[in-house]
Amino acid sequence: MLKKLQNHINTNLSFLKEKKLLLAVSGGIDSMVLVHLCHHLQLDFAVAHCNFQLRGNESDDDENFVKSQIENLSPRAQSRGKIPLFTQKFETATFAKEQKLSIQVVARKLRYDWFYSLLANHNFDFILTAHHLDDSIETFLINFTRGSGLDGLTGIPEQNDKNVRPLLIFSRNEIETFAQENNITWREDSSNASDKYLRNKLRHDVIPILKELNPSLLSSFENTIKNLKQSQSLVDDAAKIVxxxxxxxxxxxxxxxxxxxxxxxxxxxxxxxxxxxxxxxxxxxxxxxxxxxxxxxxxxxxxxxxxxxxxxxxxxRQQTADEAIFWIEKDQVEVKVPLNLTFCNLSDISVQSTNVIFVDEEKLQFPLTLRKWNEGDIFYPFGMKGKKKLSKFFKDEKYSLLDKSNAWLLCSNDQIVWVIGKRQDERFKTTATTKNILQINYIE
Amino acid sequence: MLKKLQNHINTNLSFLKEKKLLLAVSGGIDSMVLVHLCHHLQLDFAVAHCNFQLRGNESDDDENFVKSQIENLSPRAQSRGKIPLFTQKFETATFAKEQKLSIQVVARKLRYDWFYSLLANHNFDFILTAHHLDDSIETFLINFTRGSGLDGLTGIPEQNDKNVRPLLIFSRNEIETFAQENNITWREDSSNASDKYLRNKLRHDVIPILKELNPSLLSSFENTIKNLKQSQSLVDDAAKIVxxxxxxxxxxxxxxxxxxxxxxxxxxxxxxxxxxxxxxxxxxxxxxxxxxxxxxxxxxxxxxxxxxxxxxxxxxRQQTADEAIFWIEKDQVEVKVPLNLTFCNLSDISVQSTNVIFVDEEKLQFPLTLRKWNEGDIFYPFGMKGKKKLSKFFKDEKYSLLDKSNAWLLCSNDQIVWVIGKRQDERFKTTATTKNILQINYIE
Structure with missing residues (x-):
């Protein structure tokens, strides 16, 4: 196993060499084996243990166990001293209550926040976790059971960002054998994974049957995820090209x-x-x-x-595209972007407000457009004779700079129909000869 | 279920309408439900039943059951008579022995050969089979268990070529409910699928657990394969573009x-x-x-x-590309295509045959090439003074047309070094001053 890992690091994870590594160690078999492997390979690493204080004495015993184990590891490289150990107690339950989040979500957040602060403060390059091939197949089956896309069916990634999982090439079996052969002790794993029930069910009830159907399930699975990762990379290419x-x-x-x-x-x-x-x-x-x-x-x-x-x-959603022009088709009944408008044909006029206008539909050229104002825009303010520069209108109405940049214009053939919520244009108003009245509502 | 199928055919399988359909009917619940559904929807269909004669009386009982069931179905459409029924007995076991193939492979071949002959002789447009969503999830898990690429994880296809599976949108549950509600009778299914053991194991031991973990497993699965099919289509695009x-x-x-x-x-x-x-x-x-x-x-x-x-x-493999030129690098020790050659540097010359030549390595320009002859090729036959047209050489050596087209030339800088297996070129032979002798062997 040591050879295989050495090889794997040389071939596929060579970026780990000569780097400062932080090992996430719960005290369970997987992470304890990871510690011993890294120790044997004389990698430059420290250990981080989270005490979530969720199981009273047991949690503290885990912490003490990790402490004593790490202290007892003799320095391998002459130049190095003891293996640095970081431990941290978290008020997980209190925190979860305060934030109204599940214990699992909070534990995950606390854990990673702390890891990343250690990374930053002590110049570590990567966080190593002890996920293995059986974890990966469980993740596949969890995602499959829940329904997933290709992304969810490519197993646990070997690396994302600063997180590296060098043991993904090993089965749970290999890890157990290595632990026995090297007299490695561990504490029964007390994962806080949110999918613990699912995982146990798959681990104990489903995967053993699949292994019975195909004794080399794990290596078939490795091929499958290799294939799917390749397909994924082709999907990415196609998505990018198109x-x-x-x-x-x-x-x-x-x-x-x-x-x-x-x-x-x-x-x-x-x-x-x-x-x-x-x-x-x-x-x-x-x-x-x-x-x-x-x-x-x-x-x-x-x-x-x-x-x-x-x-x-x-x-x-926060910002609408100011330079964009939005089109409104004939008989369209509403616009929601960049602002809320409704349109309805009416036979008689009943309401009046600056947020409602009535226009002569026959005078409009569809599609209408919604746009911001431009220097040089003119319009014919409702109830006035003649035209006015929009900039002048804004000034007279004491528009602030912000008001102006927030103003939307409803236009027909680029002629202003409505300075929305402010003033209608004279040219499009209803008259005695109007056949179809179009009511337009602006809902702020 | 009838409505849902009608809808599905209208929306997604509209090419089935007004077509002549052949239903593959074993007599099991799935295919009997398919018969009744098609009958209710007044589709234009006939029924084909294979009797593989693998279970003695039982096989014959299945055949008789299908016969009587189909005969008892009253014609729905006025214009149509009775539902046409085709049955065929196969000497499956004998055939499998003769061909040294498994029963399953032979049964599959016999079945599809017969279906396709019915299609051709009676102008059917499509073969309909009764595969459903539970079959599809089993296929997914079988392929996953064995190891697979994306292709194997997109479920049973709704259509390939003339085969259409209109019931893939239904679960086994829906089919059972429909059978009960409509008093449909069936014979216990006696599938000859090569993966029967696997399928049963997944059906009875694995899928129920997954359904317990996610009660809406089947609809999640439908989403998953929809996602994966989309990914597959992007993979196809990328593969084609590149x-x-x-x-x-x-x-x-x-x-x-x-x-x-x-x-x-x-x-x-x-x-x-x-x-x-x-x-x-x-x-x-x-x-x-x-x-x-x-x-x-x-x-x-x-x-x-x-x-x-x-x-x-x-x-x-059968044909090498005659117009191609194959390159041979310095120090390359063997060529296998388009024919077998080995190269070795020697200090003394021991063997002689038309399939072995010795040349002065310094006279060669690498890479050497292997190619077919061209009109106008000349060479300097070993032991002769001066050059000769290759066409003349072939004539003198009484080469047939076939001999000529089979002849390969080993060339250096497009000069012929060897008419392989026939005659070496004078220009490249070893001399007293040769430092490095290169032996080239042609292994027929």
Missing amino acids: YEKVASEEEHHTVFDLTKLLKYPNHQAYLFRWLASFGFADWNSISDILIAQSGKQVLSNTHILLKNRNTLLLFP | YEKVASEEEHHTVFDLTKLLKYPNHQAYLFRWLASFGFADWNSISDILIAQSGKQVLSNTHILLKNRNTLLLFP
């Missing part, structure tokens, strides 16, 4: 050209993939938006996806 | 430009994918060939992959 053909990134938003995108028979697959990283998960509504009218939108927690004629616009 | 950039298809072989290919960090993933369909499965040797010397080759059952300088050549 994105570059179809999408253009403006300053504040991204434009997807639907004319180009829809030429791909699997255009949904591309769109889902691009949008997933912006928090979109309701694929039905994204399928719908492809065939929806202009103005239709889908929201994620952070972003807005807006159908805008033959494009899709993607932008953060 | 193939077009890197590979060129000549008349008899394909050339992969390694200079271009190696620019992709995941070049192995591409190569594995392209080569898998040519029967290559030993990925280690393909990784090796990328960094190997020119002349190195890997064989599949049907094809040869040859490293040829900064390209890889792929061609069928």
